Amino acid sequence: MANSTFLRFLLLLLYQYRSKHAGIAVISSLIVALLSAVLFISQSIQAETALQLKAQPDFVVQRIRAGKRIDVPVEWLEEIQEINGVSSVTPRVYGEYYFSPREEHFLLFGVDFFDEQSSKAIEKIVQETDLRKFLSKEQMIVGDGVKKFLQEHYYKGFYNFKNPDGEIIKVPVYSSFDKETNIISNDMIIMPMELLRSIFAMDEETLTDIAFNVPNEAEWDNVLTKLHLLHYDIRVITKEEITKSYHNLFNYKGGLFLALYLITIMTFILIIYQRYAMVAVGWSIKDVLKLKFFETSIIVLLSFINGVIIAYCYVYLFDAPLLSNLFLGSENLSNEVAFMPVVDFGLLGSIFLFFGIPFIAAVLIPVWKIAVTEPKEAMK
Amino acid sequence: MSEIFLSNEVLIYLLSESVIYVLILIAALLSLQLIIKWDFGSYSEIQFTLEKRAYLVMTIITFAFIVKIATLPYFAYGIDKLSDLVPGAMCASGVIGANEYGYPLLGLKIATVFISGTWIIINNLDLQSPNYPFFRIKTGLFLLIAILISIELFLDFTYFGNITTTKPVSCCSVTFGQQGGSNPLPFGLDTAKLLVLFYLFYFMTAISAIGRYAATGFVANILFLVTAYYAVVYFFGTYIYELPTHKCPFCMLQKEYYYVGYLVWASLFSGTFFGINSLPLKWFAKKDVLYTYKFSLFFNTLFVLLVSAYVLVYYLKNGVWL
Amino acid sequence: MIRIKNLDKIFNPSTKKAAHVLKEINLQINKGELVILKGVSGSGKSTLLSIISAMDKPTSGEVIVDGKAVSKLPDIHASHFRANSIGFIFQHFNLLDELSVKDNISIVLIPLGLSIKTVDEKVQKSMELANISHKADQQVKELSGGEKQRCAIARALVNDPGIILCDEPTANLDRTNSLHFIELVKTLQKMGKTIVIATHDPLFEEAGFHDSILHMSDGELGEPK
Numbered sequence: 001m002a003n004s005t006f007l008r009f010l011l012l013l014l015y016q017y018r019s020k021h022a023g024i025a026v027i028s029s030l031i032v033a034l035l036s037a038v039l040f041i042s043q044s045i046q047a048e049t050a051l052q053l054k055a056q057p058d059f060v061v062q063r064i065r066a067g068k069r070i071d072v073p074v075e076w077l078e079e080i081q082e083i084n085g086v087s088s089v090t091p092r093v094y095g096e097y098y099f100s101p102r103e104e105h106f107l108l109f110g111v112d113f114f115d116e117q118s119s120k121a122i123e124k125i126v127q128e129t130d131l132r133k134f135l136s137k138e139q140m141i142v143g144d145g146v147k148k149f150l151q152e153h154y155y156k157g158f159y160n161f162k163n164p165d166g167e168i169i170k171v172p173v174y175s176s177f178d179k180e181t182n183i184i185s186n187d188m189i190i191m192p193m194e195l196l197r198s199i200f201a202m203d204e205e206t207l208t209d210i211a212f213n214v215p216n217e218a219e220w221d222n223v224l225t226k227l228h229l230l231h232y233d234i235r236v237i238t239k240e241e242i243t244k245s246y247h248n249l250f251n252y253k254g255g256l257f258l259a260l261y262l263i264t265i266m267t268f269i270l271i272i273y274q275r276y277a278m279v280a281v282g283w284s285i286k287d288v289l290k291l292k293f294f295e296t297s298i299i300v301l302l303s304f305i306n307g308v309i310i311a312y313c314y315v316y317l318f319d320a321p322l323l324s325n326l327f328l329g330s331e332n333l334s335n336e337v338a339f340m341p342v343v344d345f346g347l348l349g350s351i352f353l354f355f356g357i358p359f360i361a362a363v364l365i366p367v368w369k370i371a372v373t374e375p376k377e378a379m380k
Numbered sequence: 381m382s383e384i385f386l387s388n389e390v391l392i393y394l395l396s397e398s399v400i401y402v403l404i405l406i407a408a409l410l411s412l413q414l415i416i417k418w419d420f421g422s423y424s425e426i427q428f429t430l431e432k433r434a435y436l437v438m439t440i441i442t443f444a445f446i447v448k449i450a451t452l453p454y455f456a457y458g459i460d461k462l463s464d465l466v467p468g469a470m471c472a473s474g475v476i477g478a479n480e481y482g483y484p485l486l487g488l489k490i491a492t493v494f495i496s497g498t499w500i501i502i503n504n505l506d507l508q509s510p511n512y513p514f515f516r517i518k519t520g521l522f523l524l525i526a527i528l529i530s531i532e533l534f535l536d537f538t539y540f541g542n543i544t545t546t547k548p549v550s551c552c553s554v555t556f557g558q559q560g561g562s563n564p565l566p567f568g569l570d571t572a573k574l575l576v577l578f579y580l581f582y583f584m585t586a587i588s589a590i591g592r593y594a595a596t597g598f599v600a601n602i603l604f605l606v607t608a609y610y611a612v613v614y615f616f617g618t619y620i621y622e623l624p625t626h627k628c629p630f631c632m633l634q635k636e637y638y639y640v641g642y643l644v645w646a647s648l649f650s651g652t653f654f655g656i657n658s659l660p661l662k663w664f665a666k667k668d669v670l671y672t673y674k675f676s677l678f679f680n681t682l683f684v685l686l687v688s689a690y691v692l693v694y695y696l697k698n699g700v701w702l
Numbered sequence: 703m704i705r706i707k708n709l710d711k712i713f714n715p716s717t718k719k720a721a722h723v724l725k726e727i728n729l730q731i732n733k734g735e736l737v738i739l740k741g742v743s744g745s746g747k748s749t750l751l752s753i754i755s756a757m758d759k760p761t762s763g764e765v766i767v768d769g770k771a772v773s774k775l776p777d778i779h780a781s782h783f784r785a786n787s788i789g790f791i792f793q794h795f796n797l798l799d800e801l802s803v804k805d806n807i808s809i810v811l812i813p814l815g816l817s818i819k820t821v822d823e824k825v826q827k828s829m830e831l832a833n834i835s836h837k838a839d840q841q842v843k844e845l846s847g848g849e850k851q852r853c854a855i856a857r858a859l860v861n862d863p864g865i866i867l868c869d870e871p872t873a874n875l876d877r878t879n880s881l882h883f884i885e886l887v888k889t890l891q892k893m894g895k896t897i898v899i900a901t902h903d904p905l906f907e908e909a910g911f912h913d914s915i916l917h918m919s920d921g922e923l924g925e926p927k
Binding site: 289346354357358361364365367 | 388389392393395396399400402403406432435436439440443447450451454457458461507635639
């Protein structure tokens with residue numbers, strides 16, 4: 001195969017025409033970087049949501065009236081506990097609190113700190129909290145986005161909630177939870193259940209919904225039927241459904257990507273079209289094809305490696321400014337996230353195939369055309 | 381449209397397959413023209429044009445072949461990834477069995493890579509001869525490959541289009557495990573006999589490669605391929621998983637097993653590919669194509685050492701057999 | 703030895719643009735001979751040279767070089783034949799301007815799969831022969847016309863071919879450089895190379911070192927007028 005003189009000549013060509021090749025390499029690297037960044041982000045989000053979902057309860061039960069969710073009476077709790085195969089039944093109280101001037105909202109989550117938590121993320125937060133100190137008065141634990149928001153609006157470690165009757169309830173911030181688990185809990189506030197009830201003026205005897213697990217997957221269908229027999233106005237959300245809706249956040253600005261891609265390939269075809277009659281000095285068509293094929297492959301490979309490294313730094317070191325908004329939505333509280341690096345061979349392979357195959361396929365016929373050009377024509 | 385099509389891996393895989401198919405289609409049309417008008421004795425300009433077009437055809441096939449080899453493990457990887465979406469599937473085995481197109485598709489893919497590999501070797505022999513002696517054979521073979529790839533593309537889309545994410549599939553322990561005590565091995569073999577045959581056939585392939593007995597090698601390698609498949613699934617695999625009940629050809633492709641499955645299957649397929657091909661190539665070239673013997677011996681030995689090492693290492697670490 | 707039998711070349715046959723550029727050429731050039739091929743441009747000289755070097759194919763007839771029919775070789779064999787037996791000097795030099803003299807010369811040897819050391823030695827030797835070794839590392843675009851010609855000659859000699867074909871080698875050179883070139887050809891003649899020079903430059907005839915002169919007009923070979 002490639003003997004050393006061949007390799008030397010190939011490198012020489014790449015070096016001598018470096019300014020032309022560099023242009024292509026830069027645009028190609030950008031394409032790969034854009035593509036990789038998008039895939040890295042979506043992969044990280046998938047991994048993060050998968051982690052979160054693992055901690056999610058198997059079932060959530062809500063009550064519906066005229067198509068609208070309303071609070072669940074506490075009695076349902078016991079009824080569900082009586083179903084066979086059901087475990088860790090947790091009452092949940094939460095709600096969205098609108099901060100009207102800026103049309104933003106927080107997710108207020110009420111927690112019974114002495115109970116078993118159905119969500120592992122909250123369990124972790126509870127464990128890290130000194131309960132005696134925290135429960136000594138009415139306080140809250142806030143997500144990173146909320147913390148930033150409060151700072152920006154000059155609230156020094158507290159916030160004044162207004163209940164539906166217009167009374168002001170001042171709640172100090174006890175602590176905030178870390179950035180790494182940010183993707184879902186960015187705009188979340190955790191507080192004791194009674195405090196939350198008073199902010200939303202909820203009835204003592206009602207809950208927002210009820211979460212529970214059914215460890216035996218084979219029982220899921222049974223449990224579902226039993227729940228629907230229990231009440232006509234019940235709504236059941238299963239983890240299975242959520243898992244699927246979280247999958248495949250794959251969407252990106254395809255048009256831009258395609259345009260860049262086409263430009264690169266066209267320029268590249270012009271560059272490899274060097275009118276020089278190798279064939280006249282003892283090269284076979286096969287030799288020329290080999291040279292051009294390797295030339296292309298090296299450019300593709302270099303751009304691939306470059307692009308992936310750029311994307312890696314962009315996403316994981318600089319937390320993907322601009323692009324992350326595209327994915328996470330920026331209409332809410334500023335979503336400052338730290339993506340956790342999730343990169344495997346499969347993902348790298350995907351990027352390589354997606355970029356490399358159409359690229360090489362597109363230059364294949366032009367390369368052949370160059371290789372079979374009559375020496376006479378090439379020398380004109 | 382099935383939500384399977386939204387998976388990155390499936391999209392990229394289908395894109396690659398489609399791009400290659402467009403090239404193959406161009407090459408097939410050119411080949412038809414070549415095979416009809418080819419007349420090496422002629423001095424006409426048409427013949428010279430055809431000789432040049434033949435280079436385009438071989439460039440396309442070589443590239444398509446490289447891509448096919450690259451997408452074979454990628455296909456396995458993509459399928460493996462889908463096991464998150466398809467209920468009941470723990471690894472690629474469940475997903476590939478999700479509908480009746482999966483296994484034919486996988487088989488066809490492996491067959492295509494095998495035949496394309498043969499084509500590349502014949503093409504090289506042809507180019508090195510002074511008068512393109514295998515031109516019609518290789519062009520005919522390519523047209524056959526083009527038909528296979530057409531079927532493959534059709535199966536690609538029907539297979540992925542017909543995976544539902546609602547109907548549960550069986551996981552590998554159901555597909556490959558013993559159901560109701562029945563023996564999954566063919567010809568009523570038990571594990572001990574299977575292993576005896578496995579090493580016996582390996583030595584046959586090794587001896588044929590060293591002694592350059594093409595015909596014996598042809599038979600031995602086919603037998604070895606079949607035996608090795610069963611031996612890996614029902615014996616060596618259990619040592620890779622370190623679990624006597626885990627019998628699956630696909631799970632070893634996963635990260636938990638350091639992707640060793642790719643090496644296992646790649647070495648087996650490469651070794652038997654060269655071993656089987658020694659015979660038809662000897663036919664065509666009318667002499668031994670020496671490197672086929674060398675590669676066959678190398679890859680088969682690599683494969684046997686690799687799977688045997690798993691068993692030995694397990695025994696040394698734990699002091700018992702599974 | 704080069705033997706040409708009943709050679710015909712028609713471009714675009716059976717079309718309106720058909721051009722019969724070589725008609726019934728019969729020719730024998732013995733080993734070590736120097737032949738001057740004269741004729742106006744368009745008379746078919748270049749086509750004849752490219753058919754001898756197996757770059758172009760005849761419409762009918764045969765070219766036999768050292769007992770081997772070269773006009774019907776598949777591409778790999780034709781290029782192998784060129785790389786081993788033919789040195790070609792082109793009118794427009796056909797050099798890669800951005801590469802150095804040394805690298806341009808080594809291009810010929812790359813498909814032969816030689817070691818880097820052998821290649822470098824051969825390149826050095828042929829550069830000395832063509833008197834261009836002092837410019838070895840200079841880019842071709844910085845060379846004068848005469849130097850480019852010597853680089854092209856070094857490239858034609860690097861594979862130590864038995865046959866050297868020159869297509870209008872002095873068309874782009876001034877008188878001094880043309881005379882230099884003729885001196886060089888004399889050296890090659892002494893080395894026993896078979897040389898064919900297609901030219902209409904009278905300097906070659908005046909030099910008087912040829913074994914024969916052939917005249918070409920309208921694709922036909924004739925005796926000198």
